[in-house]
Amino acid sequence: MELEKTHNVRDLGGAYTEDGREVSYRKIVRSANLINISSADNQKLYDYGIRTVIDLRSVDEVQNDPDNIQIAGINYVNIPIFKLSETDAAHHSQNRVKSGYQQMMIEYTELVTSEFSQRAYRQIFDIFLANSAAGQSVLYHCLGGKDRTGIVSLLFLGALGVNQDQIFADYYYTNFVSCKIIKQAFTEAKAHQASRQALLDLESFMTAKKTYFDRMMILSLKLAVLSHI
DSSP: OOOOSOOOOHHHHHHHHTOBBOOOOSEEESSSSOTTTOOOHHHHHHHHHHEEEEESSOOHHHHHHHOOOOTSEEEEEEEOOOSSSSGGGGOOTTOOOOOHHHHHHHHHHHHHOOHHHHHHHHHHHHHHHHHSSTEEEEEEEOOSSHHHHHHHHHHHHHTTTHHHHHHHHHHTTTTHHHHHHHHHHHHHHHHHTTOOOHHHHHHHSSSHHHHHHHHHHHHHHHHHHHHHH
């Protein structure tokens, strides 16, 4: 879905489950943040059937940069995946001692294993399950629509029985639809004479990687097994 003031917006419909069923369109939509969306963007979301927006960002992120939802018919709810802003562009701390890649691997572990995050997923799935009206969609997002949004997508598609290859394809597609944003970030970093390590960290923060996905998938499977023991 092309919007004027955000990116990485796409319907999760069209994937096929292991038993041959197709995930419905106009039910579940993922995106990057809606901080600067225009009036036209708001109308386009509403016309598409968006009636609920779930903001996965932390409370401090939302307070600093709230979503620009302008249409009363779109219900907004904030369900933080982390207590504090711990993913996406929030990594740009001068006090961080780990590399960007190491930090991301830690946070992808927490996305699955944190009890705070697990409670958030239950709330999110309750909203998904209550969305029974025809043509009515739920949109969820974080900042860049990659990490926190990615784990919700993985859990949702996995629960429906979509195979791992299709789930990974959806996760990795973020790199293609976000390429302009990523290129712009690198251009600005180089203009400010960022170090080689800073550029490597930026790449780790802004791109979807198979190692991140594998960390989520493996831990999710382990938790699923443990829950049945």
